[in-house]
Amino acid sequence: MMQKHKPSTEQIREWLDAVPDPEIPVISLVDLGVIRDIEWQGDRLRVTVTPTYSGCPATGIINLDIETALRDRGIRNIEIVKTLSPAWTTDWISEKGREKMLAYGVVPPQTGTACTSNSPAPEVKCPRCNSENTKLVSQFGSTPCKSSYCCKECLEPFDYFKCI
Amino acid sequence: MKADSDLFEFLLRMGDNTLVLGHRVSEWCGHSPVLEEDIALANVALDLIGQTRMWLDFAGDVEGKGRDADALAFRRDVWDFRNILLVERPNGNFGDTLMRQFLFDAWYHAILSRLAGSSDDRIAAIAAKAVKEAAYHLERSADLVVRLGDGTTESHAKMQAALDDFWPYTGEMFAADTIDTSLTSRGVIPNLAEVRDEWDETVNRVLADATLEIPDGTYQHKGGKQGTHTEHLGHILTEMQFLQRAYPDASW
Numbered sequence: 001m002m003q004k005h006k007p008s009t010e011q012i013r014e015w016l017d018a019v020p021d022p023e024i025p026v027i028s029l030v031d032l033g034v035i036r037d038i039e040w041q042g043d044r045l046r047v048t049v050t051p052t053y054s055g056c057p058a059t060g061i062i063n064l065d066i067e068t069a070l071r072d073r074g075i076r077n078i079e080i081v082k083t084l085s086p087a088w089t090t091d092w093i094s095e096k097g098r099e100k101m102l103a104y105g106v107v108p109p110q111t112g113t114a115c116t117s118n119s120p121a122p123e124v125k126c127p128r129c130n131s132e133n134t135k136l137v138s139q140f141g142s143t144p145c146k147s148s149y150c151c152k153e154c155l156e157p158f159d160y161f162k163c164i
Numbered sequence: 165m166k167a168d169s170d171l172f173e174f175l176l177r178m179g180d181n182t183l184v185l186g187h188r189v190s191e192w193c194g195h196s197p198v199l200e201e202d203i204a205l206a207n208v209a210l211d212l213i214g215q216t217r218m219w220l221d222f223a224g225d226v227e228g229k230g231r232d233a234d235a236l237a238f239r240r241d242v243w244d245f246r247n248i249l250l251v252e253r254p255n256g257n258f259g260d261t262l263m264r265q266f267l268f269d270a271w272y273h274a275i276l277s278r279l280a281g282s283s284d285d286r287i288a289a290i291a292a293k294a295v296k297e298a299a300y301h302l303e304r305s306a307d308l309v310v311r312l313g314d315g316t317t318e319s320h321a322k323m324q325a326a327l328d329d330f331w332p333y334t335g336e337m338f339a340a341d342t343i344d345t346s347l348t349s350r351g352v353i354p355n356l357a358e359v360r361d362e363w364d365e366t367v368n369r370v371l372a373d374a375t376l377e378i379p380d381g382t383y384q385h386k387g388g389k390q391g392t393h394t395e396h397l398g399h400i401l402t403e404m405q406f407l408q409r410a411y412p413d414a415s416w
Binding site for chain 1: 200201203204207208210211212213214215217218285286288289290292293294296297300303304
C-alpha cells in the first residue's frame, strides 16, 4: 500500500490547482476548467478531462502533467478519461484564473459571449495601458485559443484569449 | 450490419474532409504572404486535424476492426478515402486557398450546427465541439473573401477566377446518396437540402459583399464521397503517409 487512506477529491482538486497550464503557466488546470470530474472508483482514481481545442497540442501534456502531479502525491492507480460533452467553453475559466491571466498580459475572455459567426467584435482593453482604443490584428494568434490585438494608444501588441 | 457500414462511411467522409483539407492548409506553413495569415492558416489546419482524430477514431470504433484514427489516416490508399473533391484541389495562390476554405467553411459550419442535434450522441458531442471552432474559421474566411473580392482590380480578378475554378466542386457537398438518405431517415444526419439552404444564404450574402459573381455553369464534379478521386489526392497521400509507409508502426 502506498497510502494509508485515500485523499479526498477536494484535496486532489487542490493539488491539481497547483498544476500549471502548459501554455499560460500562471493559471492552473483547475482555473482553465478542463478538469470535469474527480472520483474514486474503489482504489482507482478517475480524473475526467475535456480538451480545450480539438487540435490543441497541449492536451497530451496536460494528461501527463496530471498523472505526474498525482503520482508525486503517492497516488498510483490513476485513470484519465477524456470527455467531449459538454464541450469546453471559456466561460469555465475561473475568476482567479482570469485575474492572473490579465496580470500576465493576456486579456481574459469575456464571460457568456461564446462566439457565433455573427457576434459583434468584443471590446478588448489593452492589458498594459487599459485603453479601449485597440485593434484586432488576427482572430488566430500564438495558439489556437488566442487572437492577436494591437493597442493604438501605447502601440503594444497583445493576446486576447478568445471566447469559445 | 448495414446500418453500421452507413455510419462508418459517413464518419470517413467527415474525417477525410477535415484530414485532407487540414493537410492542404498546413502546406502553407512558412509560405503565407504575412506572418498573421501564416499563423491563422496553421491554426485552422490544427483545428481540422484535431477534429479528424475525433471523426476517424469514432469511425474505427464503429468499424470494429481495431483501426484507430492513425491507422485510417496513414494506411488507406486513395480509393478508400471518402473526402469531397473540393478539399483535395491544389492550394493555388492565397486567394484560391481562401476561396476554397470559405466554400468549405460555409458548408461545414451549417452541417455541424445540425449534427449537434444528431440522434447519435457521439456525433452530437463531436459536432457541438467542432462547430465552435468552425465559427471562427468561417468568420475569418468570409471576411478575407470580402476584403480580397472587393479589393483591388487584381485581387478582385484573382478571387473571381478562384470562385469560377472551385464552383463546380461545391455541388458534391449536397449530393445525397443512399448512405446520406438512410442516415437522414434515422435522424443521424440532417437533410442535405436544408444544409444547402443555409449554405446558399451564406454564400450569396458574402459573395455579394465581395462583389463576386456566381458562375453560370451547372456542371458539378462528384465521386470523392464514393472513393473516386482526382490525381491530386495520391500526391497528398504520398507526402502525408510517407513515414508510416516507410517505417510502419513508428511512434513519436
